[in-house]
Amino acid sequence: MSIDADRLAAAPKVALHDHLDGGLRPATVAELAAGIGYELPVSDPEALGAWFFAAADSGSLVDYLTTFDHTVAVMQTREALVRVAREFVVDLAADGVVYAEARWAPAQHVAGGLTMREAVEAVRDGLAEGEAEAAASGRTIVARQLATVLRHHAPSREVARLVTEDGAASRVAGLDIAGPEDGFPPSVQASALEWIRAHHAPCTIHAGEAAGVASIAEALDWGAWRIGHGARLIEDLERTASGWRLGETARRVRDHRIALELCPSSNLQTGVCARIVDHPFGALEDAGMRVTVNCDNRLMSATTMGREMGLLADAFGYTFVDLRRFTLDAAAAAFVDDETRRRLIEDVIVPGYARLGAGA
Secondary structure, three states, X not given: OOOOHHHHHHOOEEEEEEEHHHOOOHHHHHHHHHHHOOOOOOOXXXXXXXXXXXXXXXXXXXXXXXXXXXXXXXXXXHHHHHHHHHHHHHHHHHOOEEEEEEEEOXXXXXXXXXXXXXXXXXXXXXXXXXXXXXXXXXXXXXXXXXXXEEOOOOOOOHHHHHHHHOOOOOOEEEEEEEOOOOOOOHHHHHHHHHHHHHOOOOEEEEEOOOOOHHHHHXXXXXXXXXXXXXXXXXXXXXXXXXXXXXXXXXXXXXXXXXXXXXXXXXXXXXXXXXXXXXXXXXXHHHOOOEEEEOOEOHHHHOOOHHHHHHHHXXXXXXXXXXXXXXXXXXXXXXXXXXXXXXXXXXXXXXXXXXXXXXXX
């Protein structure tokens, strides 16, 4: 069913899976590139946005990831990181997002002379500026960052230490393991994951996108609190006349209420499925999984949280009652302290959906 666009824009949203280096404004990429003499495929912002979408629309996760070479290249100074983080928050707030986690890999942003800690502090300051700018326009949003370790890079514990040693001061809410899944299981970053687990810190691991159910099981074995993507968990489900038959990994995800950070439009680009109506989101939700709605990379997918929710509503007949449930599940899975979580749920999300006629 179609949902009214104005009401959808007003719906509170929670963005758990949004890459900082995948959410830049095309104009910002062009301006930052011009400032450092970096050559882009095209320089006109509108054409550049179209180029990113087309280049990412390859059907291959590996090819999709090459588009980040350009965004990372222009994010090598404190000033650039502050700007990108500020705009990240402002743009999400304008889309009705009330809580967001910006995930990014600090090790990729030291080419300009910054240390990883300095880069993290720059993003911290940009997130704070974005919150303030959004508040000045009457929008409430809480923003945190996730420190990402790329699985195809050399093993590193240093990023994990940034999460546990200075996380609160730098708004670092947890660790993310990302990068190519095939051939690079989470175990290649065992030192980071062991550190996080020893310090009882939150962790999300990309799995079940390019690789199958086994990658999700391994992510759980390594202590993932959430699964980044997880769409291919559908391969561990079978629809029967009496309902869903779940395999071992699917039962673990369902029974432990592990949130799946599903990213429909992005998955179309990386070859998970060909149409939104074919996306596993609907079946996974029907089978009782904790599903959440995410953009992954707003620049590469030319999308917004509102658009993703609208696409899912059109494909699976979801109403604002359903979108409220997905949002509350995302808030419950957020890597944030309980006081902030309760304030977001009780003071922002629940009243926001009540105004839309979806629950009290």
